Amino acid sequence: MAEHEDSGLPPLAPNAQIIEGRTRRGKACRVVDNTGTVALEELQNLLQDLIEQDQFQPLGLSMTGGNTIQIGAPQTAHVQLGSDLYRLIVVDYEARIEGF
Numbered sequence: 001m002a003e004h005e006d007s008g009l010p011p012l013a014p015n016a017q018i019i020e021g022r023t024r025r026g027k028a029c030r031v032v033d034n035t036g037t038v039a040l041e042e043l044q045n046l047l048q049d050l051i052e053q054d055q056f057q058p059l060g061l062s063m064t065g066g067n068t069i070q071i072g073a074p075q076t077a078h079v080q081l082g083s084d085l086y087r088l089i090v091v092d093y094e095a096r097i098e099g100f
Contacts, residue, residue, distance in 0.1 A: 018030055018033075029094065
């Protein structure tokens with residue numbers, strides 16, 4: 001899978017953990033733990049949840065009141081895995097877990 005240099009995502013850390021899967025439409029997708037600290041079982045559960053919620057796909061967003069739509073804009077959220085809170089960034093077919 002290609003890196004997202006233009007998305008503003010930080011580069012992959014040397015200890016990044018990657019779990020790969022397939023969307024409901026058969027496209028390759030993955031969860032990247034760029035902190036290297038999340039248990040593999042937690043990553044697998046997160047991947048399955050994101051697949052079930054159909055979160056892996058290029059999404060279009062417009063700024064409130066804007067006249068343009070930006071396809072493939074990163075979607076950000078916060079996710080608790082175990083007892084820790086992380087930043088979750090989804091771009092197309094990759095979900096990236098980052099620390100704060």
